[in-house]
Amino acid sequence: MLVSMKSILDDANENYYGVMSMNSINIEMVRGGIEAASEEHSPIIIQMGPGQIGKHAHLAEIVPVVKELAAKAPVPVALNLDHGSKLDDEIAAIQAGFTNVMIDASSLPYEENIQKTKTIVSLAHPMGVSVEAELGHVGQAADGDGITDDLYTNVEQAKDFVARTGCDALAVAIGTAHGNYPKGFVPKLDFDRLHELKEALQMPLVLHGGSGSGEGNLKKAVAGGINKINVCTDAFAAAKAGMLELLEENPDADFLALQMKAEASVKAFVKDYIHIIGSNDRYVFTDFESGSQE
Numbered sequence: 001m002l003v004s005m006k007s008i009l010d011d012a013n014e015n016y017y018g019v020m021s022m023n024s025i026n027i028e029m030v031r032g033g034i035e036a037a038s039e040e041h042s043p044i045i046i047q048m049g050p051g052q053i054g055k056h057a058h059l060a061e062i063v064p065v066v067k068e069l070a071a072k073a074p075v076p077v078a079l080n081l082d083h084g085s086k087l088d089d090e091i092a093a094i095q096a097g098f099t100n101v102m103i104d105a106s107s108l109p110y111e112e113n114i115q116k117t118k119t120i121v122s123l124a125h126p127m128g129v130s131v132e133a134e135l136g137h138v139g140q141a142a143d144g145d146g147i148t149d150d151l152y153t154n155v156e157q158a159k160d161f162v163a164r165t166g167c168d169a170l171a172v173a174i175g176t177a178h179g180n181y182p183k184g185f186v187p188k189l190d191f192d193r194l195h196e197l198k199e200a201l202q203m204p205l206v207l208h209g210g211s212g213s214g215e216g217n218l219k220k221a222v223a224g225g226i227n228k229i230n231v232c233t234d235a236f237a238a239a240k241a242g243m244l245e246l247l248e249e250n251p252d253a254d255f256l257a258l259q260m261k262a263e264a265s266v267k268a269f270v271k272d273y274i275h276i277i278g279s280n281d282r283y284v285f286t287d288f289e290s291g292s293q294e
């Protein structure tokens with residue numbers, strides 16, 4: 001069922017587990033992700049950013065796909081606008097039926113981030129849509145971001161930010177970065193800071209740049225209070241690797257077979273991820289029709 005992201009993350013926050021939020025740009029990714037979550041009795045968040053929406057996952061086309069597959073799923077599914085920054089994009093997502101919007105004003109001065117986030121909260125909440133904001137800044141791995149703590153989230157500022165904006169989840173900068181790290185590089189995360197942030201905020205925290213973080217880091221991040229892990233690069237890579245593998249086996253493989261292989265690869269990838277971050281077996285329904293839970 002399609003639910004607000006807040007309801008998924010509040011449960012994860014109370015019970016100290018992580019939920020995967022996968023950037024998904026077509027039906028194969030959405031279905032692979034939701035099927036994996038259903039089989040693992042796990043919640044899942046499907047998300048896409050404005051760039052992905054503009055290039056390929058057009059709102060009017062992808063949202064009905066997500067709604068249809070979520071409605072049939074026996075687990076909670078949320079639909080999130082990833083890295084929204086423009087008012088028009090936020091409004092379009094809310095109107096299209098997203099159940100959460102992220103407002104990323106993290107590269108703006110602090111007070112501007114607060115004002116922008118407050119505006120989006122005031123638009124989204126009355127529509128039953130929750131809001132993720134970002135404080136500190138998670139940059140790009142390709143630019144060497146995340147290596148120094150200049151842009152890490154400040155604990156005292158985070159308390160003030162959450163109190164003044166009323167956001168439902170906070171993306172924190174603790175050492176990850178978006179995209180592929182240089183070969184062999186594993187980011188060093190600031191777990192002390194994460195612990196302090198969780199103690200101070202007691203709310204769902206989000207880790208951006210989940211790709212390439214390494215299983216050990218992911219498990220420690222979840223144990224330290226991360227409840228949502230954004231994954232894009234590794235999910236795209238899983239889909240591509242599946243197709244390449246099939247082409248190597250059979251260069252004559254047709255387009256249909258390649259799409260099916262991509263979906264199966266995404267599904268296997270999400271299942272593994274779910275086990276790493278501990279969201280499996282959280283929603284075991286005895287009677288799907290009545291929605292009663294074991």
Ligand code: 13P
Binds near residue numbers: 178179180
């Ligand atoms: P990665 O591409 O590094 O997984 O980052 C995804 C992300 O954080 C999307 O918001």
